[in-house]
Amino acid sequence: MTAGPEMGRLTAEVTDGDHIQGADGAPVTVVEYGDYQCPYCGKAQSIVKDVQGRVGDGMRYVFRHFPLTNAHAHAKQAAQAAEAAALQEAFWTMHDHLFEHQRELHDSHLMTYADELDLDVGKLRNDMESDAVQTRIQQDFYGGVRSGVNGTPTFFINDARHDDSWDADTLVAAIDKAAAR
Amino acid sequence: MTASTSAEVSSILEPGTRAPGFELPVSSDEKVSLEQLRGRPVILAFYPADWSPTCSDQLSLYQLVMPEFRRHDAELLGISVDGVWCHKAFADNRNLEFPLLPDFEPKGAVSRAYGVYDTERGRSRRALFVIDADGVIRWSHLAPPGVNPGADGILTALESLEAGETNS
Numbered sequence: 001m002t003a004g005p006e007m008g009r010l011t012a013e014v015t016d017g018d019h020i021q022g023a024d025g026a027p028v029t030v031v032e033y034g035d036y037q038c039p040y041c042g043k044a045q046s047i048v049k050d051v052q053g054r055v056g057d058g059m060r061y062v063f064r065h066f067p068l069t070n071a072h073a074h075a076k077q078a079a080q081a082a083e084a085a086a087l088q089e090a091f092w093t094m095h096d097h098l099f100e101h102q103r104e105l106h107d108s109h110l111m112t113y114a115d116e117l118d119l120d121v122g123k124l125r126n127d128m129e130s131d132a133v134q135t136r137i138q139q140d141f142y143g144g145v146r147s148g149v150n151g152t153p154t155f156f157i158n159d160a161r162h163d164d165s166w167d168a169d170t171l172v173a174a175i176d177k178a179a180a181r
Numbered sequence: 182m183t184a185s186t187s188a189e190v191s192s193i194l195e196p197g198t199r200a201p202g203f204e205l206p207v208s209s210d211e212k213v214s215l216e217q218l219r220g221r222p223v224i225l226a227f228y229p230a231d232w233s234p235t236c237s238d239q240l241s242l243y244q245l246v247m248p249e250f251r252r253h254d255a256e257l258l259g260i261s262v263d264g265v266w267c268h269k270a271f272a273d274n275r276n277l278e279f280p281l282l283p284d285f286e287p288k289g290a291v292s293r294a295y296g297v298y299d300t301e302r303g304r305s306r307r308a309l310f311v312i313d314a315d316g317v318i319r320w321s322h323l324a325p326p327g328v329n330p331g332a333d334g335i336l337t338a339l340e341s342l343e344a345g346e347t348n349s
Binding site: 068069070071141142145146147148149150151 | 237238239241242244245246249275276277329330331332333336
């Protein structure tokens, strides 16, 4: 054990159960571990969209929850709202909405957002507290911990942790490099 | 402080080494010693300073991973050269529920004994140790400056410990 375990490889594989944007056959998969209340993740959100626009079908994008609940009081509820929205086929619309309103993530705000997005608010409220939703978020979190996620946002490009800066140019370059391998 | 921490080593203690004993305040009127935790795994997280961004992120993460550490019956102790009241304010502010120990007087003595004291800056380096139930270091890791080592290495070490104990 002297050398220590290998750090910074995605050990939690991407599966059909993940929230995925982009083509199935894309040569590169970008996985982000994020927290809806984290301001850096809010900044990363628009960068990811820019990168997706530039790389197009060359990548697929996966978002997983890593709520830092002792620093961010509303991070867990927000993740629960996104997962509950997923049960109404609205994960990505809620995801975008949460990042656009990341300073307003109180319970009452979350219900307003569900209403604005034409979701069944009562069902969303119940689903947020369900074991399935809570377990899912826990699994994302621990999968991240075991893959060496140490804060948010953390990106993996084809299973390798991206330790470099995450501005759009650097991400696009790293994606191109991974695709060329 | 106990006499066993007086020795200074200049590089991080390796697995297989007996963990140097220590006794440090855990609050203004309570102390904790490594000896009293014998019988269960202990995780020591040395870090440079309360309030610094990397330390805050690292220790907050450990608070969230605490249920997993507990599943291995492990005790987590944070150690830096900051004083008792500084630790208390920091722990309250960041909602940290595990003990933060002050390696304050004589300054850095425990960090020196584990080979993780930065004499130039006068503070602990960022280093992790997993100590087994018998008080032997089973895993150690020195993080490069400014790098948050996360919790994965600790969990892997705790798992190996458990597997090893089952085999013997």
